[in-house]
Amino acid sequence: MNKLKMTYFDTEDILYILYSEGPQSGSLELTPDITADLNENGNLIGIEILNASSFIEGVILEGKLGKELTLAES
Numbered sequence: 001m002n003k004l005k006m007t008y009f010d011t012e013d014i015l016y017i018l019y020s021e022g023p024q025s026g027s028l029e030l031t032p033d034i035t036a037d038l039n040e041n042g043n044l045i046g047i048e049i050l051n052a053s054s055f056i057e058g059v060i061l062e063g064k065l066g067k068e069l070t071l072a073e074s
Contacts, residue, residue: 008052015052020045 005018025040033055037046049055 013050013052015049017047018045
């Protein structure tokens with residue numbers, strides 16, 4: 001497995017998770033806010049999450065994982 005790299009674009013509230021280097025050849029919309037980027041062989045190279053802060057709050061923090069976490073004051 002490759003080492004994941006994450007980039008957060010604060011102004012746009014987009015989280016990009018890079019799985020593998022290489023040119024993007026296509027994409028697949030998994031949900032309206034989550035898109036998988038694919039290489040020419042159809043393999044996953046990255047994931048783009050729009051409205052990332054809402055995704056983190058709604059899916060992760062309010063879900064099963066969130067019951068074990070406490071947020072730091074910002």
